[in-house]
Amino acid sequence: MRGRQGTVRKAATRGRRGVAGPPVLAAALALGTVLTVLTALTALTALTGQPARAAGQNTAHEYAFAADARRIEGAGSTADAVRLEPGRTYRSTLPPDGKVYYRLDLDDTSTAYVSATAVPPPGSGVSVADGVKVTLEDADGRSCDVDTAPLGAPGSPRPVAAWAMREISPRRSLCAEAGTYYVTVERAAPDARGASPDPWELELGTVSEPGTRTPDGTAAPEAWDSATPAPVQGTAHRRAGGAGFAQAAPLDEGVWRDDIRPGQTLFYEVPVDWGRQLHVTAELGSSGTDATGYVASALTLDLYNPVRGQVEDLSVGYNGGQKSKALKPLPPVAYENRHASGQQVSAVRFAGVYYLVAHLSPKVAEDFGDGPVPLTLRVRLGGTAQAGPDYAGGAVPSDVFSVDGGPGGSATGGGGTAGDATLYRVLAAGGIGTGSALVVGLGVWTVVARRRGADLSG
Numbered sequence: 143m144r145g146r147q148g149t150v151r152k153a154a155t156r157g158r159r160g161v162a163g164p165p166v167l168a169a170a171l172a173l174g175t176v177l178t179v180l181t182a183l184t185a186l187t188a189l190t191g192q193p194a195r196a197a198g199q200n201t202a203h204e205y206a207f208a209a210d211a212r213r214i215e216g217a218g219s220t221a222d223a224v225r226l227e228p229g230r231t232y233r234s235t236l237p238p239d240g241k242v243y244y245r246l247d248l249d250d251t252s253t254a255y256v257s258a259t260a261v262p263p264p265g266s267g268v269s270v271a272d273g274v275k276v277t278l279e280d281a282d283g284r285s286c287d288v289d290t291a292p293l294g295a296p297g298s299p300r301p302v303a304a305w306a307m308r309e310i311s312p313r314r315s316l317c318a319e320a321g322t323y324y325v326t327v328e329r330a331a332p333d334a335r336g337a338s339p340d341p342w343e344l345e346l347g348t349v350s351e352p353g354t355r356t357p358d359g360t361a362a363p364e365a366w367d368s369a370t371p372a373p374v375q376g377t378a379h380r381r382a383g384g385a386g387f388a389q390a391a392p393l394d395e396g397v398w399r400d401d402i403r404p405g406q407t408l409f410y411e412v413p414v415d416w417g418r419q420l421h422v423t424a425e426l427g428s429s430g431t432d433a434t435g436y437v438a439s440a441l442t443l444d445l446y447n448p449v450r451g452q453v454e455d456l457s458v459g460y461n462g463g464q465k466s467k468a469l470k471p472l473p474p475v476a477y478e479n480r481h482a483s484g485q486q487v488s489a490v491r492f493a494g495v496y497y498l499v500a501h502l503s504p505k506v507a508e509d510f511g512d513g514p515v516p517l518t519l520r521v522r523l524g525g526t527a528q529a530g531p532d533y534a535g536g537a538v539p540s541d542v543f544s545v546d547g548g549p550g551g552s553a554t555g556g557g558g559t560a561g562d563a564t565l566y567r568v569l570a571a572g573g574i575g576t577g578s579a580l581v582v583g584l585g586v587w588t589v590v591a592r593r594r595g596a597d598l599s600g
Contacts, residue, residue: 203406205261205301206386207233207345216242216344220324226256228350229539231388234327236260236274236342241328244346246278246308250320251534252350254278254308257450258327259345259387260291262299262338264405269334270297274342277326278306278317286317290330295439295457296503299338300407301386302444305451310353313360313481345387349449349542351492352535354477362482366419366473373423373468373520383408383500387450390497395523401514402441405504409497412521413545416493417528419474420445420521424500425466426458427516435509436461441517442501445469448494448542454486462510474524477531492543493530 211233217223223245226232236242236258248254260274273292279285291304306325308317317323327344331337378399384390390411402408414420424443440460445453458467473479473487480491502515530543537543 203264203403204385205343205345205407206384206389207343208386208388211345211388214244216244216327219243220245223324226325226346226348228254228348230348232344232346234344234346236327236329236344238337238339238341239329239332241326244325244327246323246325246348248308248320248323250318251310251353253310253353254323255305255349255351255449255451256307256325257303257305257347258325259301259303259450260327260329261301261343261345262293263340263342264299266299266338266340267336268293268297268299269331269337270294271331271334272337273302273330274304274344275328275330276304276306277328278308279324279326280317280319281322281324284316286323289451291452292330294442296442296501296505297439298405298501298504300442300501301499303387303446303450303452305449309480311360311480312357347450350538351543352533352537355532355534358477358531360481362478362480362487363473363476367524368471368473370468370471371421371522371524373466374522378518381410383410385409387446387497390495393498393519393521395521398519398521400517400519402500402502402517403514404502404507404512407499407501408517409499410519411495411497412523414475414493414496414523415527415545416476416530417474417525418493419524420472420496421468421524422498422522423466423468423520424456424458425464425516425518425520426460427518428464429462429510429513429515431462431510433462433510437503437505437509440465440503440506442503443469444497444499444501445472446497446499447489448492448496450497451489452485453489453496460506460510460515493545494543495545 208231211231213233214224216234216236218240220243223243225245225247234242246254246256256276256278258274258276262268270293273290275288275290277285277288286308287306289304289306291302293300293302308323310318329337329342374395374397376397378397381391381393381398381400383400383402385407386409390409393410393412398410400408412420422443422445424441426441437460439457441458442455444455447453454469454472456467456469458465470486472490475490475493477491479487482488498519500517506515
């Protein structure tokens with residue numbers, strides 16, 4: 143639940159060594175090739191829905207932190223606060239009580255966003271009222287913005303994210319100056335009954351958004367299509383969800399199938415361009431057992447924007463039979479949405495990757511066993527892609543507000559899907575040599591071709 147407070151608010155020894163002979167070099171090259179191929183095949187397996195799960199998933203339901211996250215300690219005072227750099231990801235710890243502080247150095251032209259993803263330990267007790275609270279303040283202690291993300295009705299430990307911003311806008315006079323600002327992170331209700339007494343892990347991120355060359359006005363779009371369209375139909379494609387924001391599985395428009403276990407949280411990402419309108423329906427399939435019972439908030443689905451600000455959420459009750467529910471209608475992505483008073487509209491303020499985070503309550507295991515429950519996501523993208531705002535500079539990171547990896551760009555056409563693009567990104571990142579790339583590339587081509595053939599035949 144968002145509460146705005148804008149205006150109140152041993153190095154190697156030098157020397158000659160024997161040079162490895164051809165057999166040794168050949169063995170090393172062969173080993174490197176094998177390891178690279180295995181890495182690529184792991185990614186292929188995850189994305190094509192074969193029995194092995196994505197690398198970010200495990201049976202312990204642990205959160206997958208960003209591989210490049212820098213470990214830092216939150217300070218007990220603003221005087222010792224560590225600086226957060228835009229575009230970087232950090233890992234920290236949130237104590238069971240008290241606040242931790244971090245520092246931002248901001249100019250007077252860019253809007254800054256900071257997010258904190260709190261990760262309670264798996265298996266720990268939690269309170270529905272507890273969660274994470276993020277506050278952004280200026281050097282005089284005045285609140286620029288605050289947001290609280292409660293764990294809510296599932297009553298189980300799961301990752302939740304809150305965000306806060308320093309916004310440059312004609313509507314805001316407070317916190318507009320260049321200078322030092324402080325980010326405060328704390329538990330939402332550490333003293334609530336059943337609240338976890340353990341420290342939580344944190345993943346922190348900051349994003350900088352430039353201003354525009356021309357004034358954008360101060361009014362949100364007056365009208366948009368708020369009707370809920372019929373859910374997307376067709377054959378469901380297997381796509382294994384990731385175990386964290388950094389490992390979110392890519393989805394585009396279509397029907398996507400996965401399995402989710404009680405207590406598990408799965409992450410997906412959907413690229414949404416300027417002018418496009420996102421619609422999502424979540425379905426739980428029948429349990430396939432004769433068990434009876436009812437779990438009021440069995441499935442929770444949260445939608446986050448590109449800076450991990452919550453846009454909307456839903457919960458689905460479960461009695462062992464199939465159940466479905468759609469997210470409330472959202473407006474087309476537009477820069478002007480930030481001027482709306484409601485969070486659901488204001489949060490859809492930029493293009494980029496939007497995240498779907500699904501959590502299945504562990505209470506489902508009590509009535510229907512601890513086996514996986516079928517999960518289907520029906521994703522529809524309405525509207526037409528449009529040009530983005532006339533930014534006066536570049537965002538940090540540069541691709542955060544785009545859907546094609548470029549600064550502020552639009553989605554490009556073609557026959558590939560988001561999953562296909564991810565396959566090739568995995569291979570490129572692996573540093574594959576020419577020969578290995580050829581072998582693995584053929585494997586990628588074969589798997590993708592087979593998958594598309596299966597989709598078309600369905």
